[in-house]
Amino acid sequence: MAENADMLASSRCRAFLLLLLFVIVIACLAEEREIYLVLMEGDPVAFHRSSVPLEVGQKVDPNRAHAKHLVDSHDQLLKSTLEKGSYNKLYSFKHIVNGFAIHTTPSQAKKIKLASGVKLLEKDRRAKLMTSYTPEFLGLPEGVWTHGGGDRNAGEGIVIGFIDTGINPMHPSFAYDPVNPYNSNLSHFSGACEGGPLFPANSCNGKIVSARCFSAGAQAAATLNASVDFLSPFDAVGHGSHVASTAAGNFGVPVVVNGFYYGRASGMAPRARIAVYKAIYPSLGTMTDVVAAIDQAIQDGVDILTLSVGPDEPPEDTFTMLSVFDIFMLFARKAGVFVVQAAGNQGPSPYTVVSYSPWAMGVAACGTDRSYIGTLILGSGQKIDGVGLSGPTFGNGYLQYKLVLAKDAVKVNGTFPKTAQYIEECQYPEALDPFVVQGSVVICTFSAGFYNGTSTLTAIFETAKILGFMGFVLVANPAYGDFIAEPIPFPVPGIMIPRTGDAQIVSQYYEQQTYRDERGFVIRYGGRAAIAEGRVASFMGRAPIVSRFSSRGPDFIDHNRNPTDVLKPDILSPGHQIWAAWSPMSVLNPILSGYHFALLSGTSMATPHIAGIAALIKQNNTKWTPSMIASAMSTTATKYDNYGEPIMAEGFAINSLYPSTPFDFGAGLINPSRAMDPGLVISSGYEDYISFLCSLPNIDPATIKTATGGTCNHSFSTPSDLNIPSVTISSLTGTRLVRRSLMNIASKPETYLCSVLPPKGVMVSLNPTWFTVAPQGSQDLEITLTVTQPLE
Numbered sequence: 001m002a003e004n005a006d007m008l009a010s011s012r013c014r015a016f017l018l019l020l021l022f023v024i025v026i027a028c029l030a031e032e033r034e035i036y037l038v039l040m041e042g043d044p045v046a047f048h049r050s051s052v053p054l055e056v057g058q059k060v061d062p063n064r065a066h067a068k069h070l071v072d073s074h075d076q077l078l079k080s081t082l083e084k085g086s087y088n089k090l091y092s093f094k095h096i097v098n099g100f101a102i103h104t105t106p107s108q109a110k111k112i113k114l115a116s117g118v119k120l121l122e123k124d125r126r127a128k129l130m131t132s133y134t135p136e137f138l139g140l141p142e143g144v145w146t147h148g149g150g151d152r153n154a155g156e157g158i159v160i161g162f163i164d165t166g167i168n169p170m171h172p173s174f175a176y177d178p179v180n181p182y183n184s185n186l187s188h189f190s191g192a193c194e195g196g197p198l199f200p201a202n203s204c205n206g207k208i209v210s211a212r213c214f215s216a217g218a219q220a221a222a223t224l225n226a227s228v229d230f231l232s233p234f235d236a237v238g239h240g241s242h243v244a245s246t247a248a249g250n251f252g253v254p255v256v257v258n259g260f261y262y263g264r265a266s267g268m269a270p271r272a273r274i275a276v277y278k279a280i281y282p283s284l285g286t287m288t289d290v291v292a293a294i295d296q297a298i299q300d301g302v303d304i305l306t307l308s309v310g311p312d313e314p315p316e317d318t319f320t321m322l323s324v325f326d327i328f329m330l331f332a333r334k335a336g337v338f339v340v341q342a343a344g345n346q347g348p349s350p351y352t353v354v355s356y357s358p359w360a361m362g363v364a365a366c367g368t369d370r371s372y373i374g375t376l377i378l379g380s381g382q383k384i385d386g387v388g389l390s391g392p393t394f395g396n397g398y399l400q401y402k403l404v405l406a407k408d409a410v411k412v413n414g415t416f417p418k419t420a421q422y423i424e425e426c427q428y429p430e431a432l433d434p435f436v437v438q439g440s441v442v443i444c445t446f447s448a449g450f451y452n453g454t455s456t457l458t459a460i461f462e463t464a465k466i467l468g469f470m471g472f473v474l475v476a477n478p479a480y481g482d483f484i485a486e487p488i489p490f491p492v493p494g495i496m497i498p499r500t501g502d503a504q505i506v507s508q509y510y511e512q513q514t515y516r517d518e519r520g521f522v523i524r525y526g527g528r529a530a531i532a533e534g535r536v537a538s539f540m541g542r543a544p545i546v547s548r549f550s551s552r553g554p555d556f557i558d559h560n561r562n563p564t565d566v567l568k569p570d571i572l573s574p575g576h577q578i579w580a581a582w583s584p585m586s587v588l589n590p591i592l593s594g595y596h597f598a599l600l601s602g603t604s605m606a607t608p609h610i611a612g613i614a615a616l617i618k619q620n621n622t623k624w625t626p627s628m629i630a631s632a633m634s635t636t637a638t639k640y641d642n643y644g645e646p647i648m649a650e651g652f653a654i655n656s657l658y659p660s661t662p663f664d665f666g667a668g669l670i671n672p673s674r675a676m677d678p679g680l681v682i683s684s685g686y687e688d689y690i691s692f693l694c695s696l697p698n699i700d701p702a703t704i705k706t707a708t709g710g711t712c713n714h715s716f717s718t719p720s721d722l723n724i725p726s727v728t729i730s731s732l733t734g735t736r737l738v739r740r741s742l743m744n745i746a747s748k749p750e751t752y753l754c755s756v757l758p759p760k761g762v763m764v765s766l767n768p769t770w771f772t773v774a775p776q777g778s779q780d781l782e783i784t785l786t787v788t789q790p791l792e
Ligand SMILES: *[C@@H]1O[C@H](CO)[C@@H](O)[C@H](O)[C@H]1NC(C)=O
Pocket: 183, 184, 185
């Protein structure tokens, strides 16, 4: 027997060695494959000039013929340049961009880069969701409820495209309403409904007009997990459903979580249609799938494109505005589509935006006046505010219960493998004495485990359920300082006390009331406490406040963060604590699993508010270009809060605020009703964006031609001459003249008086100082800036 066991052991050992050798051999022979995005010379279908008129009887659609020609040319190029079997083409892009994506080795990619007809080659950067996935503790969220959110016709006839994690087709926010059926046909839109796992082919119900799934990039870059990475438009994460319902979810859907009714949710444009382009999977997302989705969405005919996804870092090897992603957004805009993009979640440091280009609307996030405040009531009558969407302890806060510090309730002589911190964080039910904690309000202490991510609120919920806590209190720990707590639904009564000052009040009261023997063991627990209802919103706070996590400007042109003369972010919108639809599978966020709604934060949540409002503007003004819509939003935004004071922003320190600037909020907080009727617009077109690029210092015309195909015949004298509703100058010296052209889009002549609040140290003069402009007429405005007091 013993011999056998030995042999077994040694043969296992050999197998292990062999395996190792095998791995090493592979590593020596094969280069890792990567995904590369390649742009080609030659017009894509949307901008193809030689549109041959159809002859009588001719059946061939010239667009289809051109698309086929492009695909053939990609295949031909690959076949003639690369060794057979050394690559795998993932996509041909043909509608707004001529190019393709391949999965191949760096040495093969080099060959492609040198092949004739190839303009640009870029390695895939991964795509991220612009949400924090720790609604528990990371400084994210505060939200708004889209009160009202428009009437039952709002957004009718407009299609919003969502490039995200898919959609939960069973959610009431996306249900077809037989009482109020859609009766207009969408002549400008033609999508498809790709069925698949958990997504029956009949899921496109009129509200959801199209649903597609892009996975070639994800499948090339990783081994997908079939139990979470569904190859269908089904949303296993929740993010895509959240974003889609914020922009275009049905009107007045009741939000019920853990049996509690929080109110009703509506999208900003509840009658807009939803076109789903799933490109991000729980295991990963690639830019390849994202840009393939953009190409398809524009071909399908979406009016608005929503990107709460993207790379969360600037490109390493190219200019921020000339990455393949930004080029796709440029051509989406050229095709007449309004593109909205999350500004990023890397605030509050400056130079953290991930939206760079003036042709996409980059959205910053703020909180609203709504907050959820929980209350801990001590036996002494003291009331302490905290956080947690929790019901009250039994007795609705009026009955009080024994207060027990988890550390004091540790089983005597118990054997537990975990550390002391782990026990005081209430992570480990086996460690606590059930006779002490059952029916008690137990104090758990925020400690190392929450910082290093090994401890979770979910484990506290479990401990509380198993041991029958009446409630729990998670208190800040002076050794670690205050923490940031975001409300999430608690399945058991509980409260988080995130400020150490408040936590000390709790611990002083507890120590005063607790009697110990000489060894420190508790003889009698005299403290009492109750937890009050924490699920009812109050609407009293200062708002908006730019959220800490929201990425900040200034905008920059390369990964060295050289500033550039465009204002980013563009606009501010609610993105902190937003209630919206969820997917109960919630595979990236177990704490939210089983829920149909979630309260989330991130610029991901701010972005669809702007998409929905763009749908309302477009519905009302069907002829407006994307640039006009962007201008209308910017010129009507407000820079003041509900106290009538300049908007504040959250700083690094918890609870710290500073007076914000356009690098925090762009033009200011969106004002949907004023944006419908802006009077004037300041707009630009595709050619202007090329002229703008050509005027950027340190980018040569060949680079711009390579990336965009545009030639630098008409470059501006400075980039700040781009006709947009802001003026940004990164290093102003002496005097600078900036011109803007304003167009009257009102139906009658209007007279304007011009005034300016100059930035510190700069004198600004305007010419003219007043003007009258006819309907559809335009007026030039000269803005002269002179430095009077150079900055230190
Ligand atoms: C929409 O299209 C269908 C099928 O093409 C047609 O039967 C119907 O009359 C159209 N409805 C409207 C309101 O145009």
